[in-house]
Amino acid sequence: MENVNVNELAKAKAEYRYGFFDEVEYEFKPKKGLDSEVVNMISDIKGEPDWMRKFRLKALEVFWKKPLPTWGADLSALNFDEIYYYLKPKAERSRSWDDVPEKIRNTFEKLGIPEAERKFLAGVEAQYDSEVVYSSIKTDLERQGVIFMTTDEALKHHPDIFKEYFGTVIPIEDNKFAALNSAVWSGGSFIYVPPGVHVEIPLQAYFRINSKHAGQFERTLIIADEGSFVQYVEGCTAPIYTTDALHSAVVEIIVKKNARVRYTTIQNWSTDVYNLVTKRAIAHEDAVMEWVDGNLGSKVTMKYPAVYMVGRGARGEVLSIAFAGNGQHQDAGAKIVHAAPDTKGRITSKSISLGSGRATYRGLVKAYPGASSIKCNVECDALLLSPDARTDTYPYIQVEEEYAQIGHEARVSRLNDEQIFYLMSRGLPKEEAIAMIISGFIEPITKELPLEYAVELNRLIQLEMEGSVG
C-alpha cells in the first residue's frame, strides 16, 4: 500500500474556528470516483465476509440506478466522480489515549475530546476520516454485556447479531444515498444493549472529515433489547475546504419492547459539505424513541430522522434545530409513522435563517389503517434574521385511520425590535440581546442536550451571527 503525503493540505488557510487540520499520512488512498473495483477494494482491506461484499456490490447497482432526488434541496453541483470513497489513516485502532498518534491526538485535543471524556464519557468513538482511530469503553459497560464498538469491529466480532439486524431498518433500495452508504460504508458505531440494561451515561462519538475530497460514509446500528435504555450523542465538526465534500451516513435503530433510545446529534459541517443522511428507528411495543437533531453548517443538509412505530403504545419524538447561514440550505424535518394502535408521536422543529440562508421543514406524519387511537403533534417555528433569509414548510399528513388526533402548528417570525430594545435597556449590547432572544427561541431543544452541547450550540450560533445582524 502506498503512503500518500498530504502535507500540502497544511498550507491551506483555515478561516473557520474548527477549520484546523493536521497532517496525517494515509497508508491507503484509492482513486477518486466510484466503481465496483473501489467497492471490492474496501471489502478486501477490511477482510469482510462474502455476504457483506455482495451486499455492497448490490447496493452499488442500486445507487447507479436511482436518480438524484429532485423534490428537496438542489444537489446538481454534487460531483460523485470527485470524491474519495475510502481513506484509512495509518494509525491502528487503539484503546488507550496514549496509543493514539500524536498528530491525530492534536486534532482531537482541539475538539476537546479528552476533557469531555474525563467529564462524562462512558466511551469514546472518534472517527478520523473513514476509520475509527480511538475508542475506549469502560469496563462496567462490558460487564453489563453492552457492546459498543465500531461497526467494522462488530461485523468481525459479533457476526450473528450484526447480520440479523444490519440493513433491516433502512434497506439498500430506500433511497440513492442509503444505497451509496451501503456500498461504501466505513466506520460508525455499533451498540447492543442487553435486555433490562440501563446505560446511565451517554455514549459519545466524534466525527470529523479531515481530507480534501474525503467522503464520510459511516454506518451506525443500535439495538436496544427489551426494557433497556441507552443514550447516544454524536457531535461533528469539520474543517473548511474549497471543494465539495459529501457526508452520507446511515443510522439504523431498533428499539424493542419497553426499551428507550435517545439519539442526539449536533452537526456543524463546514459550509462546503453535502450532508445527506438517512436516520430511522423502529419502535416496538411501548418502546420510546427520541431523536434530538441539531444541524448547523454544511452547504446542503437533507435529513429527516424517522420513527416507525410498529408496536402498540410506542412513542416517537423528533426535536430538531436547523441553522441556515449565508448560502446554506437546511432541508430537515422528521417522519413519524404510526403502524400500530395507541402510538404517540411528536415533532418539534425550530429553524433560524440568516443572510441568504434557507431553512426548510419537511415532515411526514403517516398512520396506517388499524393504527387507531393515535396522537401526533407537529410544531414548527422559523425565525428569520435577515430580509433575504428564507423558510419553507412542507408538512405531509397521510392518515388512513379514523380515530387519530393530529395537530400541526407552524409559525414564522422575525426578530422583534421591541424585544431587542427591552434587553438593550437592561444593559445588553445589541448583539447580545439578539443572542439571548435566539437562545431562548431554541431553548426547547437545548434543554434536551447534555450541558456541554447546549453551551456549544449557543456559542456556535453566536459565532455564525457575529457581525451579520445589523
Added chain:
Amino acid sequence: MLEITNLHAGTEDVEILKGITLTVRAGEVHALMGPNGSGKSTLAKVLAGDPALIVTEGSIKFLGEDVLTLTPDERARMGMFMAFQYPPEISGVTIANFIRTAMNEIRGEEVPVLEYYGLLQETLKKLKLPEDFVLRPLHEGFSGGEKKRSETLQMAVFQPKLTILDEPDSGLDIDALKIVAENINELRSPERGMLLITHYQRILNYVVPDTVHVMLDGRIVMEGGPEVAVELEEKGYEWVKLKVEVT
C-alpha cells in the same frame, strides 16, 4: 441628574413631544401625570433611547453627559433604568438568567453566582414573590400585574441611579400596588432620582413626589407640589385642558 431641555421627538410621521423641559436632581422624585395620549410613555422611551423614536430638537443630559447619541445599553450601564409599561415576552429565557446577564453588563464585571443568587432570594422575599418566580420564562404568559412585579424586581436588584417608571401602577390591585410603592420608596435616597409616570393619583398616596408635572398634548402645562395631583384627582384632566385654554 437628568436635564431635559426643549425636547421635541416623535415617530417619522408625527411629532409627539413638543418641547419638554424638565429637571430631576439627585434625591428627588418627580411625578409626571397626564391623560392617555399626552406623550408620557413616549418621553419614557425617548429617555431610555428607543431607536423607533426620533429626536428632532433639544437635549437630554444624564449625569452631565449628553446621552442623545448613546444606545439604550450604554444609557443603562450609566445607571438609567426604565420600568416598561408593557414589557415584552421573551420565551425560553428565565428571569433569573436574564437578570444575571443584565447585572453583569450593568456592573461591568461578572457577579459571583452565589452573591447573585443571595441577592435575588433576598429581593424576592422583600417583594413577597415566590422563589420560583424567577424560574419562569421572561414575562411569558404573565398577567399585567406579574409583569409589573418583574419590572419592580429588576429595579430593586439593579439599584439604578435614575429610575423612570412608566405607569407602574396600572393593572395592580391595592396589595400589589402597596408592595410596588414600598419598593420605590425604599430606593429613594439622596443619590438617586426618579421619574414616576402615572395616569392616576392613587400611587402618589404611597409615593409622595417632590414635584408633579402635568402633561397635555406633548407639553408640560402645569407644575407644582403633591397638591397638584390631589387637585387633579378631584377635578380631572378636563379641568387642566380648560385652564390651559384660558391662559
